[in-house]
Amino acid sequence: MAEVETHWDVVVIGAGISGISAAWHLQTMCPDREFTILEGRANLGGTWDLFRYPGIRSDSDMHTLGFAFKPWAADKAIADGPAIMEYLNEAVDEFDIRRRIQFDHHVHAASWSSESKQWTLSITAEGVDKTITAGFVLMCTGYYSYKGGYRPDFPGEDTFTGPILHPQEWPDDLDYVGKRIVVIGSGATAVTLVPAMADSGAGHVMMLQRSPTWMVAAPAKDPIANVLRKVLPADRAYRLTRAKNVNLTDKVYKRSRTHPEKVAKALRKRLRKHFTEDQIDEFFTPQYDPWDQRLCLVPDADLFNTMKTGKAEIVNGTIDSFTESGIQLSSGEHLDADIIVTATGLNLVTIGEMDFDVDGEIVDFSQRWSYKGFSYSDMPNLLSTFGYINASWTLRADLVSAYACRILNHMAESGTTTATPVLRPSDADMPRRPWVDDFSAGYMARMMPLLPKQGDREPWINTQDYKADRELIGEAPVDDGVMNFA
Numbered sequence: 001m002a003e004v005e006t007h008w009d010v011v012v013i014g015a016g017i018s019g020i021s022a023a024w025h026l027q028t029m030c031p032d033r034e035f036t037i038l039e040g041r042a043n044l045g046g047t048w049d050l051f052r053y054p055g056i057r058s059d060s061d062m063h064t065l066g067f068a069f070k071p072w073a074a075d076k077a078i079a080d081g082p083a084i085m086e087y088l089n090e091a092v093d094e095f096d097i098r099r100r101i102q103f104d105h106h107v108h109a110a111s112w113s114s115e116s117k118q119w120t121l122s123i124t125a126e127g128v129d130k131t132i133t134a135g136f137v138l139m140c141t142g143y144y145s146y147k148g149g150y151r152p153d154f155p156g157e158d159t160f161t162g163p164i165l166h167p168q169e170w171p172d173d174l175d176y177v178g179k180r181i182v183v184i185g186s187g188a189t190a191v192t193l194v195p196a197m198a199d200s201g202a203g204h205v206m207m208l209q210r211s212p213t214w215m216v217a218a219p220a221k222d223p224i225a226n227v228l229r230k231v232l233p234a235d236r237a238y239r240l241t242r243a244k245n246v247n248l249t250d251k252v253y254k255r256s257r258t259h260p261e262k263v264a265k266a267l268r269k270r271l272r273k274h275f276t277e278d279q280i281d282e283f284f285t286p287q288y289d290p291w292d293q294r295l296c297l298v299p300d301a302d303l304f305n306t307m308k309t310g311k312a313e314i315v316n317g318t319i320d321s322f323t324e325s326g327i328q329l330s331s332g333e334h335l336d337a338d339i340i341v342t343a344t345g346l347n348l349v350t351i352g353e354m355d356f357d358v359d360g361e362i363v364d365f366s367q368r369w370s371y372k373g374f375s376y377s378d379m380p381n382l383l384s385t386f387g388y389i390n391a392s393w394t395l396r397a398d399l400v401s402a403y404a405c406r407i408l409n410h411m412a413e414s415g416t417t418t419a420t421p422v423l424r425p426s427d428a429d430m431p432r433r434p435w436v437d438d439f440s441a442g443y444m445a446r447m448m449p450l451l452p453k454q455g456d457r458e459p460w461i462n463t464q465d466y467k468a469d470r471e472l473i474g475e476a477p478v479d480d481g482v483m484n485f486a
Contacts, residue, residue, distance in 0.1 A: 008036050010408070011121060011134035013352060015039035015101050016046020017065075018140035018385040018397040020088060022404065023097045024069055029405035032412075037097075038123065040106035044092060046142055048084045053170040055196025056081035059188045059297040063225060063241040064249070064392035067091060071238035073229070077222040078299040109355040110137060112380055117417045119381065135417070138404055139384035140397075144346035145353055150446070151342045156321035156328075164322075164340045167193065174339075177201035182327055182335050184319070185343035186213040188296050193343060195302040198311035205312040206335055208327065212286045212316070213293070216267055217274070217301035246395070250467055253291055253390045260289035274304040283314045291390060348447035351384050370435055370452040371421035371482065372473055373462035374400045377452075380420040383407070388464055389436060395466045399473045410478050416485040421459075424482060430455030435462055 010030075012022045015037050026035050043049045048056075057080045058065050065084075066072035070091050074083060092098045102125070109122040119134045149168035157164060165171070167189050181202050183190045186209035198205040224244065228237035256263045267290060271280045286293075298304060306312045317329035326337040356363040358379065369377040373396075374384055385400045387393025407419050435451040454462045459482055463469055479485060 005130050005132055006036075007118070007133045008135070009033040010035035010136045010138060011119070011132070012037040012100075012138045012140055013107050014046060014140035014142065015044040015103075016048070016140065016142060017067075017088070017394055018142070018387075018401075019046075019138075020044070020091055020097060021067055021394065021397045022138045022140055022385075022401045023100055024067070024091075024095050025398075025401035025405050027095065027097070028069075029402065030408050033408060035100065037101045038105040038107055038121075039101055039103050041146070042103050044098075044101060044103075045085050045088050048081050048088065050146060051081060051168065051170070052172070053167040053189070053193055053196075054200060055192045057192055057299070058084060059192075059294075060392040061222065061245050062087070063222065063238060064245050065394050066238075067394060068242070068398045070094070071234045073234060075226055076220050077225060078218075078220040078297065107352070107354060109357075110382075111356075111360075112358045112382075114359050114380075117380075136381045136404075136408060137383075138401075139352050139382065141352040141384075143348055143386055145349045147353075148347065149342075150345040150347045152344060154319055154322050156323060158322075159324050160322045160326075160337075160340060161324050162338045162340065164342065166342050166344070168346070176339055178203045179338040180326075180336055181205045181339045181341060182337040183207050183341045183343050184327075185209065185345070186211075186296075186314075187343065187345065188294065190341075190343040191215065191296045191298060191303055193341060194312050195306040198306045198309075199302075202311070203338075205306075206337075207312065207314045208319075208335065209283075209314060209316055210318055212282075212284050213296050214264075214267055214286055214290045215284060215296040215298050215303070216270060217298045217304060220299040246391070246466060249391050250465075252295075256289065256291035256295075260291075263290045274301060274308070282316065294389060348451075350447075350450055365452050366450050368452045369421075369423060369427075369430075369460050370454045370462050372403075372459045373454075373464075373469075374403070374473075375421050375483075377421050377423055377460075380418045388466065390464055391466050396469060396473075399466075399469055403473050403478070406478050407483070411485060414479075414485055418484075418486045419478075420484045420486070421482055422484045423460075427455065427457070427460060430457065430460060436464060 010026060010033050012019050012035060019037050023037055026033060057078060061077040062072040062079045063077060105123050105125045107121050107123050111120045119137050121132050121134060123130050149166045151166050176197060179202055181197055183193050186207060190207050194205050194207045225241040228240055268280055271284050317331055320328045320330045327335045350365045383400060383404050385397045387396045411419060432453040434448050435454055454460055458472060459480060
């Protein structure tokens with residue numbers, strides 16, 4: 001093992017949205033703690049720096065995807081990747097966070113010692129192995145692998161003569177002007193890619209879906225937010241808009257759970273502005289209920305409008321094989337293509353795609369219990385951020401960052417050095433539930449067996465409910481009889 005070079009009170013791993021939130025909260029709430037941010041890539045931003053495909057944008061509004069501590073001031077609430085990166089860079093400079101970030105520092109292992117009460121992190125920094133120690137670790141690495149997206153093997157793909165691309169590995173020099181393109185998939189990435197490519201020079205774009213996805217059109221600009229910002233101070237306008245959007249998203253999601261047939265009916269009604277009943281039945285009515293998988297946002301109805309022009313279309317079907325000139329469907333139909341894009345999803349990973357051990361024992365996260373959705377049974381001084389599947393990621397990132405600071409401050413006040421979630425005797429009979437309930441998306445289902453389990457009682461639950469989490473995480477005392485301070 002390399003010689004230990006530095007010790008930090010707190011190490012934040014990842015300089016995306018979660019890591020920036022953690023840094024702001026540490027500076028604000030724990031100014032006496034020395035901390036650093038380790039970022040494996042050469043730039044901050046995480047998702048928003050990695051993905052470079054045409055049209056890359058958020059499908060959450062920026063009044064909730066933005067930080068609680070920095071108002072989103074642009075007119076467009078549904079922002080593209082470059083605008084989000086500009087916002088993140090503004091945040092790290094405005095709050096003097098950039099100096100905290102060590103780029104090109106890839107952490108590949110973390111080892112806890114109960115004797116020394118600290119984590120030892122094994123790092124490769126610009127090709128050199130190094131080791132640092134930390135009293136506390138905040139994992140802000142997101143939930144998917146940066147090494148590559150999920151792409152099934154397709155029969156005959158070696159025979160296709162054109163490029164086959166995954167959105168996570170988009171080349172900077174791709175020339176698709178005048179080309180025939182097939183995008184495989186109908187999730188958020190495909191819904192973004194199809195109109196972006198069709199409206200920027202592609203000859204024709206087809207979205208090939210195995211089955212339909214629930215979609216809803218909404219304005220990219222939030223008219224209420226923009227009016228509020230003109231008549232109120234920026235902070236107050238932002239808080240009001242944030243509260244409005246949180247309430248609206250929560251209402252729609254919960255309505256989908258209790259009355260899915262009514263939400264489905266409402267979604268179909270909105271689609272009638274753009275399509276016939278037959279088209280809605282064929283291309284936009286899934287077999288599953290709304291929010292069994294993530295609801296796809298279509299800002300300013302761009303996909304629908306592009307389809308009306310004839311530049312793009314949706315095709316239902318399953319792939320029999322790739323051919324030299326496109327894709328042969330099981331139905332017998334052939335889709336001619338010059339370029340094929342596999343918008344087939346992400347590869348989810350356990351915590352940070354790292355190896356963990358506690359006192360030499362390798363950690364199997366699938367055997368751990370999830371504490372409030374961000375910590376794990378018998379894992380000392382470790383918190384991780386995993387945002388919501390049904391709302392903006394940053395809402396939980398801010399909650400978890402503030403909670404981490406409350407933990408650290410309680411440890412300082414109580415003279416303790418470790419904080420570890422420990423099951424109570426009364427928790428021994430808990431049923432083992434999936435880490436996320438009632439969400440059938442393939443990228444989640446593939447990884448669920450490897451993730452921690454949740455129980456049926458607080459605090460061993462992962463609510464996916466921001467309003468509930470404001471009490472469970474934001475307001476509940478940190479010394480709750482389960483988080484063991486020693």
